[in-house]
Amino acid sequence: MDNKDIALYPYISEASRYVESLDFSLDRLITSRAFDSARIRGKERVLQSIAGEITKPSMSNSDEQKILLELLSYPFSRILVSCMDDPFLTRRYALAEAVSSYRSLKAQDFSFFEDFAQDFDIEFQFHDSSFRVHFTDYIKLASSLKAIEWKLVNRKMVRGNVDISKEEFARLLQEGIKHRIESNLPVSVPPEVCEACESYLVEIRTALEERKSNFGDSEFESIESDLFPPCVTHAIANTQAGVNLAHSMRFAMTSFLLSIGMTVDDIMNLFTASPDFDIEKARYQIEHIAGSSGTHYKPPSCSTMQTYGNCYAPDEMCKKINHPLNYYRRKLWFKSRDAKKETQKETPDVIAEQTQQK
Structure with missing residues (x-):
């Protein structure tokens, strides 16, 4: 693997060994003017992950400065994410790095x-x-x-x-x-290092709060895909199989997933397999449905789904409801009820056992 490639994939072992061979100190990376560009690029990586995709520059093996800049910006971006210590940012950053890699991996021999x-x-x-x-x-x-x-x-x-x-x-x-990136964050960063990075963190903190403000609270405490209505399950399966959905079905699936608490990033991850996937266009459309324009769109009713030919393989539960969200609510209720019944069955045995022990 050449230097251009290890700069594109800075989380691999060979990239880590290359950076270690440069023999520079953390203090120099944080404070030296010689690394200003690397720090700016590191901040840019984090900001891009908040906004959408981390874009990678075109490079050849002769572009030594670009290669060095990319390689050094990665550890600095990890420092910034770790100083923020925000689970939402950590997940978003890991996903953005992974999606960016996926796009370049598809073009590799x-x-x-x-x-x-x-x-x-x-x-x-x-x-x-x-x-x-x-x-x-x-x-x-x-x-x-x-x-x-x-x-x-x-x-x-x-x-x-x-x-x-x-x-x-x-x-x-x-x-x-x-998984590799997310499981290795946050790293342990001394407080004085985070203080030295505060000028970079201010902009990241502002961008993160603005992004979070676009999401409303969901009534659902968990997302359980095995309880989705058949129409949504079928749409997700087709999406991840690389099948282009009709616009009406994309809207129905996206608005449903947003309504039950799935994030824009999670839904973006589902659409990456679509043949016509355009990350900027997809993000704009999903965030528009999520309410970035001031209007939070709800998923269409079952009758509307039928009108557009998006009702797929309705089951017995479908016959009793009139909206995909009601399907999910009922399924959650039944699951919760069954769990309580199981608990009640076990409780007498536990009490009897404790009585015998006494």
Whole structure:
């Protein structure tokens, strides 16, 4: 892997070793005027993650200054995120870095993935212009992807290996990248270092509060995808399978997910597999539905869904409700009721056991 590549993917082991070989101190990175550009770029990475996607500059191996700037900006951006110590920002930053990597990974040659996947302890084989990944690695990476087409039972498996396309492999690696970055944040940063970074943190803090103000509180305490109505489940499955949804169905799915408390970032993550995915356009549309224009849009009723041909495989519950949100409310209520019943069944046994012990 050349220097240009390790600058594009600064969280890999080879990038860390390269930065360590430069033999510079944390104090120099924080205070030296020689690293002003690296600090500004580090702040820009965090601000871009709040606003949307982290954009990477075009580079060649001869662009030594650009390569150095990208490599040094990454540890500084991690320092800034750690000083903020905000879970929302941490998740957003990790996702933005991962999505940016996904977009560049899709354009890489097959041979590039050999070193890259090895850094994540993932073994694979080339077969007929596609990848074969061992099912244990597949499960590890796909576990956070909820659409049914990512379920192992819906995949072709040959001798313990799962066949996937290059784009699907890049999508799975996106999950691995996000997990690596998020699980290693926040890092332990001395208070005096955070104080020295305050001039950078002011702008980040302001941007973060503005972004948070665009989201209203949801009535739902949790997001449970197994309780979604069939129409939404089908739409999500198609989205993650790379199928372009009709505009009316995109609106219905997005407004439903926002209403139950899913963030713009989470929904953006669902749309990354769409063939016509445009991150700026998608973010604008999702945030518009979320209420950035002053109007928070609610999902359409079941009758409207039927009118537009978006009602899919209605079940028995669908016959008793008139709105997708009511479907989700009822399913949550039944799940809560059943959980209480199970608790009540166990309680007498626990009391009897405690009485016998006394």
